[in-house]
Amino acid sequence: MPTHPQHLMLPGPTPLPPEVLTALGSPMINHRSEAFCELYRAVEAGAKWLCRTEQDVIMLAGSGTTGMEAALCNLFSPGDRVLAITQGSFSERFAQMATTFGLSCDTLAYDWGQAAEPAELESRLNEGDYRAVLMVHNETSTGILNPLPELARICRRYGALSIVDAISSLSSTPLEIDGWELDVTLTASQKGYYAPAGLCLMVLSERAWQMTETATLPRFSLDLRLARDYAHKAQTPWTPPLPVFYALREGFKLLQAEGLEQIQARHLQNMQMLRGGLSKMGFELFVNDERVASRCVTPAIPPEGIPADEIRRVMLEKYHTVLGAGLRKLSGKMLRVGHLGYQDLNTILGVLGCLELSLAELTS
Amino acid sequence: MPTHPQHLMLPGPTPLPPEVLTALGSPMINHRSEAFCELYRAVEAGAKWLCRTEQDVIMLAGSGTTGMEAALCNLFSPGDRVLAITQGSFSERFAQMATTFGLSCDTLAYDWGQAAEPAELESRLNEGDYRAVLMVHNETSTGILNPLPELARICRRYGALSIVDAISSLSSTPLEIDGWELDVTLTASQKGYYAPAGLCLMVLSERAWQMTETATLPRFSLDLRLARDYAHKAQTPWTPPLPVFYALREGFKLLQAEGLEQIQARHLQNMQMLRGGLSKMGFELFVNDERVASRCVTPAIPPEGIPADEIRRVMLEKYHTVLGAGLRKLSGKMLRVGHLGYQDLNTILGVLGCLELSLAELTS
Numbered sequence: 001m002p003t004h005p006q007h008l009m010l011p012g013p014t015p016l017p018p019e020v021l022t023a024l025g026s027p028m029i030n031h032r033s034e035a036f037c038e039l040y041r042a043v044e045a046g047a048k049w050l051c052r053t054e055q056d057v058i059m060l061a062g063s064g065t066t067g068m069e070a071a072l073c074n075l076f077s078p079g080d081r082v083l084a085i086t087q088g089s090f091s092e093r094f095a096q097m098a099t100t101f102g103l104s105c106d107t108l109a110y111d112w113g114q115a116a117e118p119a120e121l122e123s124r125l126n127e128g129d130y131r132a133v134l135m136v137h138n139e140t141s142t143g144i145l146n147p148l149p150e151l152a153r154i155c156r157r158y159g160a161l162s163i164v165d166a167i168s169s170l171s172s173t174p175l176e177i178d179g180w181e182l183d184v185t186l187t188a189s190q191k192g193y194y195a196p197a198g199l200c201l202m203v204l205s206e207r208a209w210q211m212t213e214t215a216t217l218p219r220f221s222l223d224l225r226l227a228r229d230y231a232h233k234a235q236t237p238w239t240p241p242l243p244v245f246y247a248l249r250e251g252f253k254l255l256q257a258e259g260l261e262q263i264q265a266r267h268l269q270n271m272q273m274l275r276g277g278l279s280k281m282g283f284e285l286f287v288n289d290e291r292v293a294s295r296c297v298t299p300a301i302p303p304e305g306i307p308a309d310e311i312r313r314v315m316l317e318k319y320h321t322v323l324g325a326g327l328r329k330l331s332g333k334m335l336r337v338g339h340l341g342y343q344d345l346n347t348i349l350g351v352l353g354c355l356e357l358s359l360a361e362l363t364s
Numbered sequence: 365m366p367t368h369p370q371h372l373m374l375p376g377p378t379p380l381p382p383e384v385l386t387a388l389g390s391p392m393i394n395h396r397s398e399a400f401c402e403l404y405r406a407v408e409a410g411a412k413w414l415c416r417t418e419q420d421v422i423m424l425a426g427s428g429t430t431g432m433e434a435a436l437c438n439l440f441s442p443g444d445r446v447l448a449i450t451q452g453s454f455s456e457r458f459a460q461m462a463t464t465f466g467l468s469c470d471t472l473a474y475d476w477g478q479a480a481e482p483a484e485l486e487s488r489l490n491e492g493d494y495r496a497v498l499m500v501h502n503e504t505s506t507g508i509l510n511p512l513p514e515l516a517r518i519c520r521r522y523g524a525l526s527i528v529d530a531i532s533s534l535s536s537t538p539l540e541i542d543g544w545e546l547d548v549t550l551t552a553s554q555k556g557y558y559a560p561a562g563l564c565l566m567v568l569s570e571r572a573w574q575m576t577e578t579a580t581l582p583r584f585s586l587d588l589r590l591a592r593d594y595a596h597k598a599q600t601p602w603t604p605p606l607p608v609f610y611a612l613r614e615g616f617k618l619l620q621a622e623g624l625e626q627i628q629a630r631h632l633q634n635m636q637m638l639r640g641g642l643s644k645m646g647f648e649l650f651v652n653d654e655r656v657a658s659r660c661v662t663p664a665i666p667p668e669g670i671p672a673d674e675i676r677r678v679m680l681e682k683y684h685t686v687l688g689a690g691l692r693k694l695s696g697k698m699l700r701v702g703h704l705g706y707q708d709l710n711t712i713l714g715v716l717g718c719l720e721l722s723l724a725e726l727t728s
Contacts, residue, residue: 016392024607025385025388028372028554029372063603065584065601190392218465220433221426238430239428239554240427242561316397322394
């Protein structure tokens, strides 16, 4: 057993508050009982608050990927034309998934690390007749935050549904599901909600629910209409992962006590402090423009000659600090410092200090 | 907060040992780290031991239903002919799922509460050319235990794969995945493994893995070949529900300390004690023949004139004891006493005693 703290600086899973760790060890209950319904309603109320929505929040056992899949197989039929905005590992995965499920998926592809341009989306939607646009709000592999309100507005103008992977952004970043009239918005429990992985949360617009009526892709365990029927009874169709519900109930309590604006301000401040510190130390920020920089993860390229994965190794071994690695084509080229969820300036400054010590060690 | 114990007598979720409740509150870790790989390997080793298999145990986030769906969409193509043995709510659901995914699914249908007859399966396989037979080992809605080794043997003789929902049976009941050459066997973490819901576990035979190579039903988040690739690296493709892994590691430790034969003997003894007590009290056992009676749940019809759900209400309100209800067409007609997992003669005798008090109260 470690005799020192572990510092988990990832864009999910994030460290859990002690109140949540305690709640995770609550005894099992009957998921077809009033006791569970109360638990469900508490989590649902917290989720509606954090998701800024009056609509149903559907909760499915699984990961964020489960939610992406549920969006596709409930709304579409084989051959449906969709456009995917791609600019990193997770947005490309969404496009690949659409193709796997037999959709006719074109891409509006950007270099990794570039944000989407609303005008370019507009011209693509002008050219082609797309039923929907798949996009990520926060591309966790590159630390890009897309201009979601503008993109969603263009989707609506052209009659295409906006299907938004907000998996890593929803807890930390301004995002108005109802206000921006997003059609499908999805996130996952380990992404800053002070809960472990195991549940994805989804919100569908009325337009999106209507599409589920005619969509022919088969679905069973991910049937969103069935999940909504059960949600109205404060239950889930299949046996729910109780510890995640316990954690979310406790997590939403803590988050509500902090307040939505404060949460967003804290994430912004953490990001700015981290970006400033990394720059001063000679790291190159992968995303230059702060306006499109992620509020939950900051990828940084080390100073010339210092291998990113060596820094990650020293940070882990010597300073008990877990940093994310570069993904796929960025593997070995960067480190990704997560600052999502249960983090504050103290944790950010601690990481910056240890990065400075690590650089000194590796260049001495 | 309750100032008395809660007695959860369900066929899953089951009460969790204190060691597991403590483990559930372990801090989050990076699921792409050596720390997670160690956790994964410990759970995998426990699962292989309990599943009596040398083959890969695939672990997917979700419920048992997720595993049923993964079996279908990884092994089959639209139009494939399968035969489903049905005799209750969960086996009928499996058939319905197969139809939903476009399989040509016939049924060998039994009355609810009747076990499958191997000779009848043989004659159906003799008549029709089926790629696979879908079956449940333990039909949790009726408390029937099917003669699995005989059924599996007949499947092999006729070249049909055996797809076995062993969700509620695998932890408590003699079942030899390798020894009986089952093709797909699946279970779920909350079913007697001393863990909460959130993970399903699956074992595929070499024949089943071969079928995944040609099956054309689309799958992405449930892609078993991808999950196997990651399993060989001691990871999961998507973010795993860490608390379930923590619980399973601790749970398997406790189960291994008890020993497989002892676990099975304990479940058998609990079942026999419960059946004897219920009979003496005037309950009618829904499954008469002990040889095909479930080792984890015992449905019982109350003495004439006493509503089953009234008994469940008194048991809950007065004796803090949760009993299962009759499902679907059996709703209101029976109670189902779970005796799966963390139960012993003390808990069984406590329930019997409280049932006696409840009957007295309801007939006084």
